[in-house]
Amino acid sequence: MGSKTPKETRTVITDLVLPSETNPIGNMFGGELLARMDRAASISARRHSRRIVVTASVNHVAFNKMIPLGSVVTVEAHVSRAFKSSMEVFMDVWIEDRESGLRSKANEAIYTFVAVDEMGNPVPVPQLIPETELEKERYDAALRRKQLSLVLAGKMKPNEASELKALFE
Numbered sequence: 001m002g003s004k005t006p007k008e009t010r011t012v013i014t015d016l017v018l019p020s021e022t023n024p025i026g027n028m029f030g031g032e033l034l035a036r037m038d039r040a041a042s043i044s045a046r047r048h049s050r051r052i053v054v055t056a057s058v059n060h061v062a063f064n065k066m067i068p069l070g071s072v073v074t075v076e077a078h079v080s081r082a083f084k085s086s087m088e089v090f091m092d093v094w095i096e097d098r099e100s101g102l103r104s105k106a107n108e109a110i111y112t113f114v115a116v117d118e119m120g121n122p123v124p125v126p127q128l129i130p131e132t133e134l135e136k137e138r139y140d141a142a143l144r145r146k147q148l149s150l151v152l153a154g155k156m157k158p159n160e161a162s163e164l165k166a167l168f169e
Contacts, residue, residue, distance in 0.1 A: 003127040004048055006135045009079040009089075011044040017071045028067040033093065034058070036075050037109050041089040044077040045113035048087055049125040053113040056086060059145060065095065065106040072096040074103070080135070081142030085122035086114045088142040110145070 013036060021032045038055060045053040067073055073095055080090040093107035115125045130139040144163045150156035151164070159165070 001124065001126045003129045004079075004082075005129050005131055006078040006080065006138075007131065009044045009048045009077075009128075011040045011047065011077045012074060013040045013043075013077075014072060014074040017067055017069055017073060019069060022069045026069045028069075028071070028073070030061075030063055033063075033067065033073075033107065034061065034109075036073070037061075037077070037091050037093070038111065040075040040077040041091060041109075041111040042113060044079055044089050045087045045115070048079040048082060048128065049115035049123075051115035051123055051125070052118070053087075053115050054120075056112040056114045057149075058109070058111050059088070059149070060108075060110040062108050064108075065104070067093075067095055067106055070098065072098075073106075078135070078138075079128055080110070080130075080138040081146075082125045082128040083146065085116075085124055086112055087125055087128075088112055088145070090138050 017028045021028055042053055075093050077089050077091045079087045081088045089111050091109045094103045095106045096103050115123050117123050130136045147161040147163050151158050151161050
């Protein structure tokens with residue numbers, strides 16, 4: 001099992017916001033955006049692992065901008081770090097201005113997926129090798145997020161969370 005780069009996991013989904021996908025004030029439902037992000041992230045995780053993947057958690061979602069009816073929405077997903085059988089997927093959500101065509105970042109999210117076999121048992125995934133500065137930043141931050149999650153879940157003692165301790169030294 002070789003290693004892969006975030007570039008090899010890149011997934012881009014672009015779609016239009018339709019009336020049935022909006023709330024009473026004409027903006028995209030948050031749940032609709034979550035579903036689109038889940039699809040993009042699952043494809044990205046599958047490209048990395050080449051296995052069946054399941055959503056393990058939605059770690060972070062930031063709804064920074066409303067997305068109005070008729071907007072062109074692009075979800076761009078990359079695996080940001082691979083662990084034993086899990087993968088963190090970072091997504092950026094962009095909207096296009098209807099008149100100028102300029103893109104602006106509307107939202108971002110981080111999901112975790114686990115690669116499984118046909119029986120649903122976790123299986124190992126390839127290592128991820130970040131290349132760009134942004135990929136390296138997200139790669140390093142993924143370990144801190146994982147350690148924080150394990151500490152909060154009681155699965156890791158705080159003094160064992162080396163990456164978190166380094167933040168406070």
